Amino acid sequence: MPTPDPARRNERSRRAILDATRALLDETGYAELTVGAIAARAGAGKQTIYRWWGGKSAVVLDALFDTVATGDVALPDTGDLRADLRLVVRATVAEFADPRLSATTRALTVETLSDETMAGEVRDRLLRPQLDAVKDRLRAGGVPADVDLDVAVELIFGPIYHRWLLRTGPLTEDYADRLVDLVMAAIGDRASG
Amino acid sequence: MPTPDPARRNERSRRAILDATRALLDETGYAELTVGAIAARAGAGKQTIYRWWGGKSAVVLDALFDTVATGDVALPDTGDLRADLRLVVRATVAEFADPRLSATTRALTVETLSDETMAGEVRDRLLRPQLDAVKDRLRAGGVPADVDLDVAVELIFGPIYHRWLLRTGPLTEDYADRLVDLVMAAIGDRASG
Amino acid sequence: MPTPDPARRNERSRRAILDATRALLDETGYAELTVGAIAARAGAGKQTIYRWWGGKSAVVLDALFDTVATGDVALPDTGDLRADLRLVVRATVAEFADPRLSATTRALTVETLSDETMAGEVRDRLLRPQLDAVKDRLRAGGVPADVDLDVAVELIFGPIYHRWLLRTGPLTEDYADRLVDLVMAAIGDRASG
Amino acid sequence: MPTPDPARRNERSRRAILDATRALLDETGYAELTVGAIAARAGAGKQTIYRWWGGKSAVVLDALFDTVATGDVALPDTGDLRADLRLVVRATVAEFADPRLSATTRALTVETLSDETMAGEVRDRLLRPQLDAVKDRLRAGGVPADVDLDVAVELIFGPIYHRWLLRTGPLTEDYADRLVDLVMAAIGDRASG
DNA sequence: AGATAATCGAGACGGTACGTCGCGTCTTTTC
DNA sequence: GAAAAGACGCGACGTACCGTCTCGATTATCT
Numbered sequence: 001m002p003t004p005d006p007a008r009r010n011e012r013s014r015r016a017i018l019d020a021t022r023a024l025l026d027e028t029g030y031a032e033l034t035v036g037a038i039a040a041r042a043g044a045g046k047q048t049i050y051r052w053w054g055g056k057s058a059v060v061l062d063a064l065f066d067t068v069a070t071g072d073v074a075l076p077d078t079g080d081l082r083a084d085l086r087l088v089v090r091a092t093v094a095e096f097a098d099p100r101l102s103a104t105t106r107a108l109t110v111e112t113l114s115d116e117t118m119a120g121e122v123r124d125r126l127l128r129p130q131l132d133a134v135k136d137r138l139r140a141g142g143v144p145a146d147v148d149l150d151v152a153v154e155l156i157f158g159p160i161y162h163r164w165l166l167r168t169g170p171l172t173e174d175y176a177d178r179l180v181d182l183v184m185a186a187i188g189d190r191a192s193g
Numbered sequence: 194m195p196t197p198d199p200a201r202r203n204e205r206s207r208r209a210i211l212d213a214t215r216a217l218l219d220e221t222g223y224a225e226l227t228v229g230a231i232a233a234r235a236g237a238g239k240q241t242i243y244r245w246w247g248g249k250s251a252v253v254l255d256a257l258f259d260t261v262a263t264g265d266v267a268l269p270d271t272g273d274l275r276a277d278l279r280l281v282v283r284a285t286v287a288e289f290a291d292p293r294l295s296a297t298t299r300a301l302t303v304e305t306l307s308d309e310t311m312a313g314e315v316r317d318r319l320l321r322p323q324l325d326a327v328k329d330r331l332r333a334g335g336v337p338a339d340v341d342l343d344v345a346v347e348l349i350f351g352p353i354y355h356r357w358l359l360r361t362g363p364l365t366e367d368y369a370d371r372l373v374d375l376v377m378a379a380i381g382d383r384a385s386g
Numbered sequence: 387m388p389t390p391d392p393a394r395r396n397e398r399s400r401r402a403i404l405d406a407t408r409a410l411l412d413e414t415g416y417a418e419l420t421v422g423a424i425a426a427r428a429g430a431g432k433q434t435i436y437r438w439w440g441g442k443s444a445v446v447l448d449a450l451f452d453t454v455a456t457g458d459v460a461l462p463d464t465g466d467l468r469a470d471l472r473l474v475v476r477a478t479v480a481e482f483a484d485p486r487l488s489a490t491t492r493a494l495t496v497e498t499l500s501d502e503t504m505a506g507e508v509r510d511r512l513l514r515p516q517l518d519a520v521k522d523r524l525r526a527g528g529v530p531a532d533v534d535l536d537v538a539v540e541l542i543f544g545p546i547y548h549r550w551l552l553r554t555g556p557l558t559e560d561y562a563d564r565l566v567d568l569v570m571a572a573i574g575d576r577a578s579g
Numbered sequence: 580m581p582t583p584d585p586a587r588r589n590e591r592s593r594r595a596i597l598d599a600t601r602a603l604l605d606e607t608g609y610a611e612l613t614v615g616a617i618a619a620r621a622g623a624g625k626q627t628i629y630r631w632w633g634g635k636s637a638v639v640l641d642a643l644f645d646t647v648a649t650g651d652v653a654l655p656d657t658g659d660l661r662a663d664l665r666l667v668v669r670a671t672v673a674e675f676a677d678p679r680l681s682a683t684t685r686a687l688t689v690e691t692l693s694d695e696t697m698a699g700e701v702r703d704r705l706l707r708p709q710l711d712a713v714k715d716r717l718r719a720g721g722v723p724a725d726v727d728l729d730v731a732v733e734l735i736f737g738p739i740y741h742r743w744l745l746r747t748g749p750l751t752e753d754y755a756d757r758l759v760d761l762v763m764a765a766i767g768d769r770a771s772g
Numbered sequence: 773a774g775a776t777a778a779t780c781g782a783g784a785c786g787g788t789a790c791g792t793c794g795c796g797t798c799t800t801t802t803c
Numbered sequence: 804g805a806a807a808a809g810a811c812g813c814g815a816c817g818t819a820c821c822g823t824c825t826c827g828a829t830t831a832t833c834t
């Protein structure tokens with residue numbers, strides 16, 4: 001029976017492993033992280049990690065979900081769409097600009113590139129909520145009906161990803177604002193809220 | 194530890210190593226690729242690889258430059274900016290959608306993510322020419338002066354990258370066209386050519 | 387940690403565990419045998435094994451006693467000591483030569499070698515009866531008083547063990563007879579019975 | 580190519596590994612010995628051990644050969660066969676009686692029991708020389724032609740092994756002498772040398 | 773007969789050693 | 804002196820068992 005029973009899972013271990021993972025990520029970074037070190041730090045056996053996760057990347061992913069999962073992702077609706085977008089775009093840009101967060105995200109993206117399942121997890125559990133939140137705000141903002149909102153949302157985040165990934169330019173607040181202006185124009189800036 | 198003398202370098206080995214690298218990349222993918230396997234396949238010694246390259250990623254990068262670094266990247270200028278953009282965006286989307294070509298891009302992106310200096314190489318030697326070509330076309334197309342062309346170019350390629358990376362939606366011709374429409378609106382579609 | 391109550395012991399489990407042990411010994415050999423496998427095969431929990439036995443070796447020992455501990459070991463006394471010895475030595479040699487029976491002996495010997503207290507059990511409960519039977523026959527056979535019978539008995543079985551253990555020669559009927567002849571000479575073959 | 584080239588073997592590593600093995604055997608005993616510990620102590624990689632030996636038992640065996648291999652095994656020939664045998668039998672008995680040596684020999688015998696190849700090595704490289712030496716001395720001692728010398732030699736060592744293995748009695752000097760007396764009677768003690 | 777308590781099957785757990793894999797260096801021999 | 808070949812020290816990997824533990828579900832005695 002190579003399929004363990006989730007009902008009998010030890011919650012204390014699970015927590016200890018995720019906590020240890022986050023701690024080690026902060027201390028040493030993703031590349032230096034090893035499954036053995038996580039287990040040792042968590043006071044767990046390696047087998048316990050391999051029983052419930054696929055390996056290092058899966059644990060890290062879970063640890064990050066765990067961190068992020070708290071918190072409301074809904075965007076504010078002040079009535080001023082441009083201002084609201086500026087807020088979220090500036091925040092996103094800042095997050096990508098932070099080298100600490102960036103390192104782990106980068107590593108996870110590598111996994112994403114080579115593991116289809118992983119890509120799905122990242123997309124659905126980490127990204128989708130945020131994308132949907134922006135999508136909702138756009139809809140509420142009176143964007144013309146002929147604009148494909150899915151494409152529109154990616155028009156916002158795509159360039160940031162691209163710039164971060166390929167380091168084609170600085171990730172500054174000024175950049176964020178310019179981007180918002182272009183996006184507003186794209187979706188018809190007569191929209192007001 | 195004396196720095197090796199490039200003049201005495203064996204061209205035959207160099208070629209064999211790069212060819213082997215590409216072949217193995219196709220067959221097994223980047224993650225499974227090992228320096229030992231490249232050496233064995235190339236009929237080379239591992240030391241020869243470490244003498245002339247920094248390691249796996251440097252060889253891969255070189256092998257990919259070697260493949261790609263041909264061809265003219267200038268965009269056509271038919272006078273119809275929207276039509277010209279459609280051409281290039283459709284082509285790009287198709288390239289990302291093709292699993293075969295996608296594999297190479299994937300490998301490159303992995304490199305980019307893992308190594309700062311590699312990122313620079315990829316950006317400057319591979320990406321920049323294409324981005325600049327589009328930028329030139331935009332400038333020639335009469336885009337208003339207040340539009341930051343660097344941001345504009347990324348407004349085109351960012352979403353494609355994003356969608357490809359995170360599989361948030363299909364990479365179809367229809368998608369390409371919608372994207373172009375949004376971008377045209379963003380940069381002020383009164384522009385004509 | 388309360389000492390378990392033997393009165394409440396489940397006989398069905400005990401049997402199933404011993405049976406499973408013997409079956410697995412036959413199928414895979416002692417070295418490959420694991421407590422987990424015994425438990426699984428017996429439909430028992432591992433704890434049940436550790437509750438009643440000290441571990442793998444204790445279970446194996448018990449399982450083997452269980453198999454062997456039947457039958458009369460007394461030697462015949464036809465009046466012809468040489469003939470009687472031939473009988474028992476030929477039988478012993480045949481037993482060691484038989485790969486099937488040999489497997490069990492092998493397992494037992496492994497136990498004996500690994501654990502002091504096990505060695506005592508094997509010696510006293512399994513071996514001693516047979517050695518004593520031969521010793522009795524020798525005494526009745528009129529062996530001179532100055533011959534140490536314990537040493538004499540081992541003069542018979544020692545060489546067989548040695549040859550079996552180290553494969554220094556064939557275990558044939560002819561060998562058995564030669565051995566008996568030497569032993570008879572050693573203990574003074576004027577003895578008649 | 581899973582077959583390493585012995586010509587390229589590093590003698591320094593070989594020595595360090597065998598030395599470390601013997602040192603650890605002395606310090607901790609066979610059961611507590613691990614391949615990882617040997618490698619660490621020898622300043623070698625585990626792979627180097629697995630490359631040249633089959634595992635722990637093979638290394639230990641080799642380490643013991645290495646210790647024993649020095650030294651002449653020929654028996655003295657004083658003209659008095661009984662006296663000469665007493666010497667060698669007393670020495671053998673003393674060796675088996677020593678708990679330190681005994682532990683390792685015991686462990687190796689376990690391996691011998693389950694590994695045919697190993698049994699051959701032990702027999703041919705460790706035992707045979709000694710057995711042959713005794714055999715030669717017997718032949719020179721004028722043992723009657725009708726005595727099978729192979730059987731005779733095992734008549735000496737078999738009982739010792741048996742007693743050691745199964746702990747059926749003490750391994751003392753007195754025992755050694757009694758054994759020699761019986762053996763001398765068996766092979767016809769009119770023999771003089 | 774119902775309450776009480778220990779045993780039972782099952783298997784997750786912390787741990788240790790395993791044997792393998794790949795890295796980047798070092799050594800030997802050949803060209 | 805570069806190159807082919809591959810052994811080497813190292814260290815992480817993912818697996819196998821160990822012996823302990825926790826969890827209901829079953830007995831099996833004792834009120």
